[in-house]
Ligand SMILES: CCCCCCCC/C=C\CCCCCCCC(=O)N[C@@H](Cc1c[nH]c2ccccc12)C(=O)O
């Protein structure tokens with residue numbers, strides 16, 4: 001037996017080498033032949049007079065919009081007077097829209113706005129552009145480079161809460177419609193503008209009521225575009241070009257309330273475990289046990305498609321990994337898990353957002369509570385997440401209470417077979433001729449969940465450029481938008497509305513045939 005050992009070893013080594021050689025060959029062939037999902041930009045470029053300049057008048061309107069403190073604090077707790085002033089300002093700032101016989105304006109849920117711009121061809125299904133009037137509260141006000149409700153212009157940037165979330169799109173849509181109507185143009189297709197007033201606290205009294213109202217009218221919408229993912233610069237690992245990230249789906253969410261009730265009492269005679277200690281251990285376990293990485297599970301969901309769409313444009317190592325996800329998805333999953341903004345694409349996330357206990361320094365608290373905010377990956381579900389958490393905590397003394405939840409959204413059509421996605425892509429390329437366009441999903445939530453029954457084509461996209469250093473400005477310190485980006489925003493909506501006059505059909509010519 002020992003005599004044959006060298007032969008067996010040699011066979012094993014040769015078998016191993018052969019397997020490696022076969023794998024390497026497949027990897028090289030797939031890298032070299034991986035299909036391109038990108039199309040060349042359309043001929044039409046932005047030219048005067050097809051262009052809305054960010055002139056003094058428009059910038060001043062945008063600055064004024066930022067100055068309204070339309071803050072949403074908690075569900076049902078907002079700033080009603082400020083919302084009323086803001087909607088009055090909108091009415092006065094866009095005289096053509098508000099005086100046009102083509103436009104119907106409804107105030108919904110006291111403050112939300114729904115505009116209907118009547119198209120000339122009633123046989124075409126309407127489409128909807130959505131945004132919101134409210135903003136999140138300010139933190140660390142003293143550390144802002146310009147006061148957060150000033151709309152101050154500094155070094156080419158307009159500063160203030162709402163500049164990127166989402167008064168840019170609210171004002172951008174209105175500027176585009178005002179521009180079109182004031183030139184005497186009547187769009188062919190009816191257009192809705194839907195602006196909720198409490199998106200930041202989940203749209204319960206705004207978008208939800210708009211959605212119900214339209215559903216009651218029996219309205220079916222061709223497609224909906226809401227705030228969402230941006231044109232990323234340096235956001236997608238391995239891609240140096242700008243990438244327009246069009247979200248075709250949205251994560252679900254689960255807000256869990258965890259409670260522990262134990263005996264309280266005098267701090268001089270503590271028991272071995274307290275409500276605070278038990279709950280701390282439980283949430284610490286949750287933080288230490290991330291939900292499964294979907295890339296590592298050989299995911300075929302939108303996270304994978306997003307990468308495949310830009311694979312051919314990646315630097316060689318990333319291109320090789322992405323063209324061969326059948327082999328390398330665990331490695332890609334590991335790379336994505338390293339940064340919060342990419343980790344959010346890889347898995348269901350767990351954020352510990354509130355922790356409350358205790359009333360006095362020398363009183364053992366009988367109760368401790370915590371809130372966990374999960375954002376659920378499109379390939380998972382609310383039930384799976386609760387089950388996972390229960391197993392991880394594995395302590396019956398920790399009581400679970402679901403505050404709020406939503407399953408991951410349906411995925412909207414994308415790619416060459418979806419005329420609306422292709423129309424969005426074309427419009428994006430008119431504004432960003434050098435950008436790649438890829439489908440992705442939102443890692444946060446939007447008002448669109450209240451519109452699911454109205455349309456099966458729902459997209460979430462912000463037509464401005466963002467770099468990694470801009471991400472903390474979302475809901476954070478020094479929120480700002482460059483004048484150049486605001487100009488792109490207005491022109492994106494303008495071009496989108498103009499493009500919607502063309503028939504929605506699948507066009508196959510030139511590069512598109514190669515898809
Ligand atoms: C590999 C690619 C990396 C790309 C990184 C992309 C980064 C994404 C950049 C920007 C993200 C934009 C996020 C916009 C979110 C706007 C919506 C928002 O703030 N929503 C809030 C409030 C909210 C709305 N509805 C609900 C429902 C339930 C809970 C909260 C909310 C939010 O999601 O918390």
Ligand SMILES: [Zn+2]
Pocket residue numbers: 132165166199227
């Ligand atoms: Zn927003």
Ligand SMILES: [Zn+2]
Pocket residue numbers: 136165200475
């Ligand atoms: Zn927000």
